Amino acid sequence: RKEVEQDPGPFNVPEGATVAFNCTYSNSASQSFFWYRQDCRKEPKLLMSVYSSGNEDGRFTAQLNRASQYISLLIRDSKLSDSATYLCVVNPGGNQFYFGTGTSLTVIP
Amino acid sequence: DVKVTQSSRYLVKRTGEKVFLECVQDMDHENMFWYRQDPGLGLRLIYFSYDVKMKEKGDIPEGYSVSREKKERFSLILESASTNQTSMYLCASRLPSSYNEQFFGPGTRLTVL
Numbered sequence: 001r002k003e004v005e006q007d008p009g010p011f012n013v014p015e016g017a018t019v020a021f022n023c024t025y026s027n028s029a030s031q032s033f034f035w036y037r038q039d040c041r042k043e044p045k046l047l048m049s050v051y052s053s054g055n056e057d058g059r060f061t062a063q064l065n066r067a068s069q070y071i072s073l074l075i076r077d078s079k080l081s082d083s084a085t086y087l088c089v090v091n092p093g094g095n096q097f098y099f100g101t102g103t104s105l106t107v108i109p
Numbered sequence: 110d111v112k113v114t115q116s117s118r119y120l121v122k123r124t125g126e127k128v129f130l131e132c133v134q135d136m137d138h139e140n141m142f143w144y145r146q147d148p149g150l151g152l153r154l155i156y157f158s159y160d161v162k163m164k165e166k167g168d169i170p171e172g173y174s175v176s177r178e179k180k181e182r183f184s185l186i187l188e189s190a191s192t193n194q195t196s197m198y199l200c201a202s203r204l205p206s207s208y209n210e211q212f213f214g215p216g217t218r219l220t221v222l
Contacts, residue, residue, distance in 0.1 A: 004151075008149075031208075032208050034210060042215070042216075043199060043213035043214060043215050043216050044152075044199075044213050045213070046210045046211075046212075049208070049210065087151070087152075095140055095142075095157050095159060095165070095205075096154070096167075097142075097154070097211065099144075099151045099152040099153075100151060101149060101150065101151040102151065
């Protein structure tokens with residue numbers, strides 16, 4: 001079983017839409033969680049960390065569900081500039097980070 | 110602002126050549142990482158280093174070695190390049206602690222012919 005699994009998509013949504021991605025992880029002892037954004041042919045960049053209580057940053061909301069072992073990312077009022085691949089990252093502790101294969105989002109005018 | 114730089118954006122080498130990929134970070138981070146990224150497989154850890162001269166194997170270390178003689182520099186070495194090592198190589202650094210993010214370099218796209 002993979003450490004981290006994401007639906008690869010692609011998700012094609014119109015501007016202004018709300019879109020949600022989920023990511024499941026296998027290690028129940030995982031300690032920290034992140035969403036990264038990766039543009040085509042660029043490096044991943046941190047979008048937001050995911051905290052136990054859930055957290056919001058503008059149009060982006062991240063949630064953690066430890067009981068079901070998944071994290072989610074909600075994007076409201078999608079912009080063309082949100083088009084990218086979104087990577088889920090899980091740290092079970094120490095220096096090991098597990099990356100999902102990414103979910104591709106295209107926002108259509 | 111954290112800056113992680115990699116020596117080349119694109120590199121083309123021949124099978125059997127020795128290849129050096131260099132990574133430098135300017136934020137005094139203890140931890141540094143080398144990943145490769147392939148379509149459908151995501152990022153996979155090759156090696157990481159938790160301090161100068163310290164290293165540990167990641168998930169796919171075969172065919173690779175690393176060197177960390179100075180805190181800011183982490184080198185990935187392909188002893189004898191093979192075509193299955195054609196990939197995007199990403200370096201990252203961070204401060205220790207589970208809750209700290211990784212900062213990535215721009216990547217080196219290596220093609221082995």
